[in-house]
Amino acid sequence: MHHYLLAYLFLFTLGASAQEVTRRQLNLNANWEYLARPLTDIAELASATVWQAVSLPHTWNQWDAVDNAAGYRRDASWYRKTLPVADYGAARYLLYFEGANIRTQVYVNGRRAGEHVGGYVGFRIDVTELVEPGRTTRSPSASTTATTPT
Numbered sequence: 001m002h003h004y005l006l007a008y009l010f011l012f013t014l015g016a017s018a019q020e021v022t023r024r025q026l027n028l029n030a031n032w033e034y035l036a037r038p039l040t041d042i043a044e045l046a047s048a049t050v051w052q053a054v055s056l057p058h059t060w061n062q063w064d065a066v067d068n069a070a071g072y073r074r075d076a077s078w079y080r081k082t083l084p085v086a087d088y089g090a091a092r093y094l095l096y097f098e099g100a101n102i103r104t105q106v107y108v109n110g111r112r113a114g115e116h117v118g119g120y121v122g123f124r125i126d127v128t129e130l131v132e133p134g135r136t137t138r139s140p141s142a143s144t145t146a147t148t149p150t
Contacts, residue, residue: 024088028081029056030055030056032054032079032080033052033079034051034053034054034058034060034077035048035050035051035079035080036050037077038076039076042107042112045080048078051080054079057099060077061073084135085131085135088133091128094128095124095125096123097123099119099120099121101120102118102119103115103117106125108127109130113125114126
């Protein structure tokens, strides 16, 4: 099983007229941090110290099928990224993931933004109510697990 995580930030702003919509897209694939610990309490992330620098797409178990170690890792992991969020007025801020396997919970500024179940299907989460435009935002933290949901 491969585990991929790709993310984009989409901004939709209203222009001078109600029918004019401007779309801004920011690729977020570079400069993420990855934590290979299945933490269940998001408050524990602040004290975690073993984050690994990664870029997306990333898969944490790519070598499990071919290495000499017994077993195949099937557990939750965390990804996080800090980014500045520009103030675009009445913009909607959407995070778009091209894929994250299998169950993904997305947090922005320590608050749960949404969840997606599925492996290779893109999904988006509206984070407008969770970001603070004009400030740097810890966004998103994504907990992903390879456990098949029941």
